[in-house]
Amino acid sequence: MATFFDINLFALFGQLLIGLINGSFYALLALGLAIIFGLLKIINFSQGALYMLGAFAAWIGLNYLGINYWWALVLVPLAVGAFGILLERTLIRPIANEDHLYSLLLTFGIALILQGLFTHWFGSSGLSYPMPDELMGGTRLPFMYLPNYRAWIIVFSLLVCAGTWFVIEKTRLGGYLRAGTENPRLMQAFGINVPLLVTLTYGFGVGLAGLAGVLAAPIYTVSPDMGSNILIVVFAIVVIGGMGSIGGAILTGLAMGIVEGLTKYFYPEASNTVIFLVMVLVLMVKPVGLFGKEA
Known part of the structure; x- marks a missing residue:
């Protein structure tokens, strides 16, 4: 456990960098969840599995179709978003007017199916995805070494x-x-195709998960359980920021990544639980979250 008097700046900034990278993924995934819940009132428990699907789609595209990293950044989110649109049209829309618990259970089942399928096809040991040549190397700063790909993740995610x-x-x-989800009948009276807006919004929200998966593939092992490992943390972040708050999801995701990084340096034993501790404290003070609004 480090104290204030024996701080190693090189190690501290290294942990802050890791925290910012994790926070970038947290922000992207939490943003997708906040969009889907805030605009559509759907609790999408398959977001982690779609993040995993994005990483595997990038790996499959490279090894079987010759699609490089830069094309994967464009094509994979579109493909994952199209898959999300298919899910919304065939499975989620029929229960759209039911209790939120139904969508949670349905999307949780979808996540288990996807994880099981990819475990059966690729095993659970994980696969490697090469980093693009253009982002190899790094920059040596006075207080730390900054890998180019890590810097790219942070800037691009922001x-x-x-x-x-x-x-x-x-x-x-x-x-x-926003108007189409709050008063769909009025918007339809003005000639707005509300069902199409709902479908495209859901597709965009899960497309963000696919994008995060492509970004994560070169630095994390591409494995079927990579989504389940991060999903619970992302849900905690969405609750801290306020369910449905777009700005809250982004800011809280980045902030919790930094908090996690600092905790890994000063008190590593608590790094896996600090986000949940923050969630409990926030809910005790403000049950709707830091940026949430009263119903």
């Missing part, structure tokens, strides 16, 4: 999260999405 927030909160399209 740009995606900021762009998504801007579209949903500050554009006419985002206004249509």
